[in-house]
Amino acid sequence: ARPVIAIVGRPNVGKSTIFNRIIGDRLAIVEDKPGVTRDRIYGSGEWSGKTFSIIDTGGIEIDGEDEIMKSVRMQAELAIEEADVIIFMVDAKSGLTNADDEVAQMLYRSRKPVVVAVNKVDNIGRMDDIYEFYSLGFGQPIAISGSHGTGIGDLLDAVIEKL
Numbered sequence: 001a002r003p004v005i006a007i008v009g010r011p012n013v014g015k016s017t018i019f020n021r022i023i024g025d026r027l028a029i030v031e032d033k034p035g036v037t038r039d040r041i042y043g044s045g046e047w048s049g050k051t052f053s054i055i056d057t058g059g060i061e062i063d064g065e066d067e068i069m070k071s072v073r074m075q076a077e078l079a080i081e082e083a084d085v086i087i088f089m090v091d092a093k094s095g096l097t098n099a100d101d102e103v104a105q106m107l108y109r110s111r112k113p114v115v116v117a118v119n120k121v122d123n124i125g126r127m128d129d130i131y132e133f134y135s136l137g138f139g140q141p142i143a144i145s146g147s148h149g150t151g152i153g154d155l156l157d158a159v160i161e162k163l
């Protein structure tokens with residue numbers, strides 16, 4: 001079977017923007033199962049001659065800090081179950097948050113391969129913004145920009161290396 005990549009992270013960090021850039025028009029049609037919340041979207045991608053399935057998590061809009069944390073936690077758990085490699089997305093503009101640390105601990109315990117993608121690095125002058133994310137403990141963070149489409153090749157190189 002094809003390897004599965006999941007994108008996890010807080011709401012608003014840019015997961016869906018990057019997912020859409022990676023899949024292009026390769027959105028997978030998944031039948032709704034009764035009783036299953038459809039808060040994930042499946043697509044497929046290709047890079048360096050390798051094809052993979054990719055999951056965008058966190059599609060359902062929710063309010064309130066507790067609800068958001070509950071949902072981010074649940075998505076991280078599902079991603080850990082389903083994925084071969086996890087893209088853990090954080091936001092250079094907001095910096096590191098407690099929610100990021102909590103997700104990091106869950107991912108760390110899972111022992112699944114993780115690549116940290118620091119999104120919203122919209123200009124090279126702000127590359128310094130990625131250094132604080134080394135403290136998450138998953139090695140070198142990859143700077144990307146969903147707005148400009150930069151860094152996505154480097155991100156996929158790092159992901160494929162861990163497959």
Ligand code: GDP
Nearest residue numbers: 010011012013014015016017119120145146147
């Ligand atoms: P998600 O909730 O993690 O799926 O995040 P979205 O993909 O919906 O993006 C949240 C917001 O961040 C949207 O307004 C995007 O346009 C914006 N956004 C996404 N990527 C970037 C980026 O690289 N730079 C900037 N400045 N904004 C971005």
Ligand code: MG
Nearest residue numbers: 015016058059
């Ligand atoms: Mg989204």
